[in-house]
Amino acid sequence: MSTDMVMMQQKLADSLNWTLLHVLIVIYEEGSISAAANRLNITQSAVSQNLKKLEEQLQSQLIIRNTKPLELTPIGHYCLQVAQTIFTEITSIEAMKGSNSHLLEGEITLLVASRIHNPKYNEFLVYFKKKYPNITLDLTVKSSMDILNILKQKSPAVGICLARHLPENLNHKLLFNQRYYLYCGYHHPLFSATEVTFNSLLTEDFIAFKSEDIGEVLSPITIFKESHDITGRISAYTNNLDEAVRLIYTGYGIGALPDQFIAATHLESKLRRLPPKEGIADVPIYIFWHKHRALSLIEAKFIEEITAYENFELT
Template structure:
């Protein structure tokens, strides 16, 4: 009876506000996304906490952190949102007739809740379309697409191509991290001055002019003097090297949140992170798209999974 009372009285709009706060990382950013005032966002959050009789968000952290019940509430809210999108997916009586195979080339370790929501939406709307996914590096994906291979690519890119169409899907925010076996892991208070001389583990693509060059530019602008103790082109190996104390490194925040080593990695200053790296969808300008390829591109762009 108590559970039914909560379900009957809970304002579902407040759950949407919670999703926005968590995905954007701050009340101000959530207000911009929802096109309402920061005061309105704060009031809605307070109302939700009052209805649930629990604190959901730990204030004065950047980005905002959730309490244990807050994390559970977010999971429930995201499930509700996904089911609501399925209602939209079922519009159009003939959409289920579209069928076939879409070849997708995707860079590894993309973590974005809205991207996941889109895949749920697309599957429910087009149940007879099969996705054939191959994981490759961003460079290999772009090279394949330039050869007019019948595929769509989702990856990182530094420079636009004259032969490819592209549309930004979302940004991955990168932060600096150290690992459990690094001396900084147990230091109570840290500022950016404490890390300027630390050695780095770097991606091969952090070179100036490459896809992750904003990371190198940040280090250069802030006079980091530590040397690179290891290079890798693999995100999992970079996490391993950070964890084992080879140096500090830059990682996308949502990937870290999803990894089993999240509790063994420590986010370092600056609190706001160091770079936004965009993820794009690409397809060749002069290759005829199939109907289902066109539909996939149209849907993922219209879904607006960008932050």
């Protein structure tokens, strides 16, 4: 590389204003100059001026004007990637404070679907706590639909939940599958039956989840029922796993439940697993985060660790 080129690069590095790069990130994340102005609590004119200054310093057009949604030029995309990398490094400064500078500090907002059970998931949390004792988890339980809707708004959070369709604007990684089996409860006639065949289940009353509709997260259960001619009456609907267990236990009907959840409930001995012995459906559990929101260092580390955790059984 020539001396002149090195000098030009050094001059740009010395003069480039981080604030201008931050404005570019916000414009891209919000999708327009007006929305960026609202988020930054400054005028649209100020946002436009900052963008113009950045383009002048780089001597390149970064945004294609008058496009909806907003589009970046190729150099604009590259500049955005650089800006996001810088943002991640800046957020790490706070995390690296203190005498134990090798330990990350800070808080991660986790949105988690209720009643996710997997022994390996528990083992991962033990592992993560031991490795990063100064990271705090701010964990809120919500429905999978609510989690996905919140993440789509670029909320500063990471989600762990079910999803039948994977949103285009969210990154995702499969963590594990929850295997669903058919069960009856203590107060159901099949509980004490000597032998139960799959054919004997076809007309039994059924407990159904509201999310079993085609296209919803538990639709694999409905697909199995329809493909195997299970035609029994739906005796109860619920959107809550605990209530489904209660209804099955009290004999309202048979129903599909995740096996690993049953192993963790006090009613395990009062529920009987029914044929088929291989179960009826796998429902995948994913981790999600927004594609166009810069992750903090500890968010990136959590995602890196959980997706690489070797003890997860990805079936």
